[in-house]
Amino acid sequence: MLKLLRNSWLWFAVALVPLLRAVYLLAAGELVNPIEFITRSSGTWTLVFLMLTLSITPLRQLSGWAGWLAYRRMLGLYAFFYACLHLLTYLWLDQFFDWAAIVADILKRPFITLGVLAFTLLIPLALTSTQGMMRRLKRRWGQLHRAIYLIALLGVVHYWWLVKKDLTQPIIYACVLSVLLGWRVYKRLQRQRS
Amino acid sequence: MLIRRPSDVLPSEITPRDVFLNRRQFMATAAGSALLAGEAVAALKTVPSRYSASEKPNSLKEITSYNNFYEFGTSKEDPAANAGRLKTKPWQIVVEGEAGKPRIFGLEDLLKLAPLEERIYRLRCVEGWSMVIPWVGIPLSSLLKQVAPTGNAKFVSFETLNDPKQMPGLLTRVLDWPYREGLRMDEAMHPLTILAVGLYGEVLPNQNGAPVRLVVPWKYGFKSIKSVVQIRLQAQQPQTSWNQAAPEEYGFYSNVNPAVAHPRWSQASERRIGEFFKRKTLPFNGYADQVASLYQGMDLKKYF
Numbered sequence: 001m002l003k004l005l006r007n008s009w010l011w012f013a014v015a016l017v018p019l020l021r022a023v024y025l026l027a028a029g030e031l032v033n034p035i036e037f038i039t040r041s042s043g044t045w046t047l048v049f050l051m052l053t054l055s056i057t058p059l060r061q062l063s064g065w066a067g068w069l070a071y072r073r074m075l076g077l078y079a080f081f082y083a084c085l086h087l088l089t090y091l092w093l094d095q096f097f098d099w100a101a102i103v104a105d106i107l108k109r110p111f112i113t114l115g116v117l118a119f120t121l122l123i124p125l126a127l128t129s130t131q132g133m134m135r136r137l138k139r140r141w142g143q144l145h146r147a148i149y150l151i152a153l154l155g156v157v158h159y160w161w162l163v164k165k166d167l168t169q170p171i172i173y174a175c176v177l178s179v180l181l182g183w184r185v186y187k188r189l190q191r192q193r194s
Numbered sequence: 195m196l197i198r199r200p201s202d203v204l205p206s207e208i209t210p211r212d213v214f215l216n217r218r219q220f221m222a223t224a225a226g227s228a229l230l231a232g233e234a235v236a237a238l239k240t241v242p243s244r245y246s247a248s249e250k251p252n253s254l255k256e257i258t259s260y261n262n263f264y265e266f267g268t269s270k271e272d273p274a275a276n277a278g279r280l281k282t283k284p285w286q287i288v289v290e291g292e293a294g295k296p297r298i299f300g301l302e303d304l305l306k307l308a309p310l311e312e313r314i315y316r317l318r319c320v321e322g323w324s325m326v327i328p329w330v331g332i333p334l335s336s337l338l339k340q341v342a343p344t345g346n347a348k349f350v351s352f353e354t355l356n357d358p359k360q361m362p363g364l365l366t367r368v369l370d371w372p373y374r375e376g377l378r379m380d381e382a383m384h385p386l387t388i389l390a391v392g393l394y395g396e397v398l399p400n401q402n403g404a405p406v407r408l409v410v411p412w413k414y415g416f417k418s419i420k421s422v423v424q425i426r427l428q429a430q431q432p433q434t435s436w437n438q439a440a441p442e443e444y445g446f447y448s449n450v451n452p453a454v455a456h457p458r459w460s461q462a463s464e465r466r467i468g469e470f471f472k473r474k475t476l477p478f479n480g481y482a483d484q485v486a487s488l489y490q491g492m493d494l495k496k497y498f
Contacts (some may be wrong), residue, residue, distance in 0.1 A: 032260040032270070033323060033467055096471070109458055162458065164321065165439060166268035166368050 042086035049079035111161035118154035246314035265361035273401035291427035294342030330392030351432030375419035376432030450479035
């Protein structure tokens with residue numbers, strides 16, 4: 001059982017469930033506003049996978065088991081994958097590749113600006129996610145990949161700013177992110193004291 | 195997802211056959227059925243109206259399963275899931291304020307004021323989606339005339355029921371309850387403004403604002419307040435819920451206007467539910483010929 005749970009392919013499949021569910025709901029004609037659903041769902045799962053990626057370090061430190069690290073790259077790349085879907089939905093199904101309108105939208109609407117900025121910052125992380133890149137970049141790799149702190153923050157604010165009135169969901173993500181980043185600050189202070 | 199179809203639909207063809215045949219079953223099984231269990235569906239006798247749009251209405255399923263009605267929750271599915279708790283009988287609307295003959299109307303009194311009309315209207319939500327809905331209702335003016343508005347009656351304010359026992363969404367302070375809306379007197383008296391008591395020829399489902407709601411088709415959807423219990427004639431412009439919640443985002447007038455963007459999104463286009471491509475939003479939601487004169491000389495950017 002434990003062996004099965006440690007199998008990366010199992011988790012790779014599990015992480016595809018949101019996509020498969022969306023495809024099923026679309027095919028079944030269950031959705032009244034399918035485009036809105038895809039936009040929201042892909043955004044939600046981008047945030048979830050960002051939070052999961054950021055959970056690996058605290059889990060490792062709390063459990064004392066280093067094996068968690070084996071899953072971090074996959075989680076991060078899944079965040080990137082759902083972010084790509086999210087952006088594609090916006091560019092295609094919301095704006096129909098009207099580039100003039102898209103540029104105007106990005107400049108005019110702060111929540112779109114943040115979203116695009118967060119996505120742009122994800123690109124170098126996805127590109128440098130290979131073993132080879134880790135070896136080549138050495139210390140710089142770790143510095144570069146700390147950009148995820150900013151990306152997650154931008155993602156949460158992006159959500160916060162687009163909600164019409166009910167902030168429940170963005171608040172939940174903000175709390176989770178506060179805990180995940182707060183833990184890192186706490187560990188750092190601990191190290192400085194010792 | 196549907197591609198646009200031509201809108202040369204005869205009134206007799208409006209209800210898709212399968213919807214019509216499945217309706218009893220749908221009403222009995224679908225979340226948030228309009229009626230108490232076991233009660234027969236109440237068909238309403240209506241006369242057609244010259245104010246009806248000639249576009250194809252959205253399906254009953256679309257109209258009744260995708261709603262904003264924060265008293266039952268803030269997600270689109272919440273009203274259909276939770277509005278079954280709303281008790282719509284008996285129901286009273288208190289009409290008071292600057293009126294010579296203030297009075298309380300029961301629902302049955304409303305039905306006597308004017309012949310029920312079917313009004314097929316476009317509905318444009320401030321969020322950027324739209325539908326076409328075959329409402330059943332009476333002109334609001336027919337009710338207001340009954341109470342003899344005084345010369346001071348410059349505005350009309352409306353309130354929704356405020357009962358946490360029936361409306362679980364009231365437990366969260368997402369808006370300052372009760373939900374309030376308002377119109378200028380001439381807007382309220384305009385023939386397009388109706389009190390709706392039904393849709394698709396039957397009693398309003400709870401999630402659509404049963405038993406009686408306002409419908410102002412040239413304004414964003416939130417102006418068309420649901421489940422109305424109080425109407426007040428007054429001299430001052432009323433406080434309205436969304437305007438109070440975010441004054442820069444939701445104005446008192448809130449006329450559909452593609453030229454005035456919401457601070458966080460454009461209003462130039464909309465997605466009609468059931469369609470893949472967006473369509474251009476029309477000034478006053480396509481009712482400019484009938485209502486633009488109400489706003490002559492007003493700066494619509496300022497009075498958004």
